[in-house]
Amino acid sequence: MINFRNLFKYYYHNTRLGKVLIYPYMFYRDYIMSDVTYIKKSFKRVMGYNVNLKDPITLNEKIQWLKLNDKTALHTQCADKYAVREYVASKIGQEYLVPLYFTTKDPAQIVPDNLPQTPYIIKTNHDSSGGIIIQNVHDVNWKEIQKTLKRRMSKNYYYYSKERQYKNIIPRIIVEKLLEDKNGNIPFDYKVHCFNGKVRMISVDMWRGTNDHHRNWYSTDWQREPYKWSSPKGPGKFTDPSEIDIEKPKSLEDMIKLSEILAESFLYVRVDWYDVDDTLYFGELTFHHDSGFQPILPKIWDEKLGKELILTR
Secondary structure, eight states, X not given: OOOHHHHHHHHHHHOHHHHHHHHHHHHIIIIISOHHHHHHHHHHHHHSSOOOSSSOOSHHHHHHHHHHHOOOHHHHHHHSTTTHHHHHHHHHOGGGSOOEEEEESOGGGOSGGGSOSSOEEEEESSSOOOOEEESOGGGOOHHHHHHHHHHHHTOOTHHXXXXXXXXXXXXXEEEEEOOOOTTSOOOOXXXXXXXXXXXXXXXXXXXXXXXXXXXXXXXXXXXXXXXXXXXXXXXXXEOOOOSSOOOOOTTHHHHHHHHHHHHTTOSEEEEEEEXXXXXXXXXXXXXXXXXXXXXXBSTHHHHHHHHHSOOOO
């Protein structure tokens, strides 16, 4: 069966004719359609049932409610990958921050003369498009990187996600130290999910950027959770749990304690960490995991977890 949505997306992003034909709908969806309508349509399409925004039950429904009702200036600051550094430093100390090498609002300034020789990662602060890893400055097309950054800087991520915390972020580029363990490997990504200021569960993303990218789910005492909440990693592929168990990190107790300090002002937040040879580094704060548009399976766990998150009305 033809997936017309994917076909439209391909032609829109890859052909001039596609942009001309599909642009009116994309413009309407991004800039005219209300947040509520967008959420209702998107939720029904990806989840298969109508979202209940008046009396949300499941965790994914409650994430949609939070998008519409839980909006503060602090959310904007903490969604900003640059401004959040000040929040983290004030709450738990700057020693948990990844070293910052350079920042600018001008993509043309991303050139070797302004950057270190050691491995680093180039990010924009206002979206969720990941980073550009630089390990060898001599193997880099700097013009292409500047072009990519310029394109990303021109977009307001709110209009694509309807997550209000992104709307007023002033775009900038940040260059941080590339975190690697003693063997030169990218560390696992520990995502600590906090409900009402307390850690509920922890997901671990392993071997990101490879075909072996998996995501395991653990309780606070490091027992496997009986569900999965996976993200797409390619056509028909998802970050499902691995059969391999991950050893409990030595920093787990600190990870939980620090996450709850950072989460105390929020109803729901995901606090991301990297453990590099037993040294803990803060990653980011995320307020709507996968935008609340990925199923929790078995489905009963979407409802069970939803009941544990208490919304302030």
